[in-house]
Amino acid sequence: MKTTLVTLLAAVLCVEQAYPLICYVCQEEELNKNCLTISTCAKEDKYCMTVRTNVGTKPNKPKYVISKMCSPTCPVTSQQQNQTYQRISCCEKPLCNVNGASSQQRSYAVMSLSVLASITYIFACGL
Template sequence: MKLLLVALVAAALWAKPADSLTCYVCDKEESNWNCLKPQTCAKEDKYCVTTHSTVGLGKDKEPRISKYCSALCPETNLNIGIASFSASCCETFLCNISGASSVKTSYTVMAAGILASLLYVLRAGL
């Protein structure tokens, strides 16, 4: 069975033109399981991009994953407590299989924001 799978992957790699990249694609999915649809990219696309964003607190967190082909690499990592956004790039066949789940809301940043808001409210009341 493994030999058949290896043969199919090798055939797929050989059948595609050398300059075409293939990436997984999806748009604003809640789970990486919904992001496993391969697509052949346009000739100008050199990167497979995966974005992961999270908004909310605790049980109300709403993760979203998007994957696409791109000519540019918008690599980013932003975390502002109750919201985070990450974009990662890669350049090989179906390399964006990961859901970029390494970006998580930081409880330290969130606690610092709540503390700063509380101090501002207390100070404004005096």
């Protein structure tokens, strides 16, 4: 019975997402409340991505615009080009970029802890 449960748990964790990802999308909005349009991503898209770009010219009064989109990859978390600074974040759950996506590393940590807790519970209960 233990072997069956462990095998089933491993199979569930290895199955790819069977439905397309959905994310919030927008282009260069000044307010997050204007970035709540929902879009179904392409089959190859694995991430919901949020890009926060500093477009302000005064150091004491930064101005930001927000863009949200589906993406097949997660680029580096931040980059600077000339006077523009971008903070990029990605996540892998449906509509996870509502307030700016969390880092994908946090998703893996939570998933790993969940799997560890499940396996510990299975063996502790003697199933």
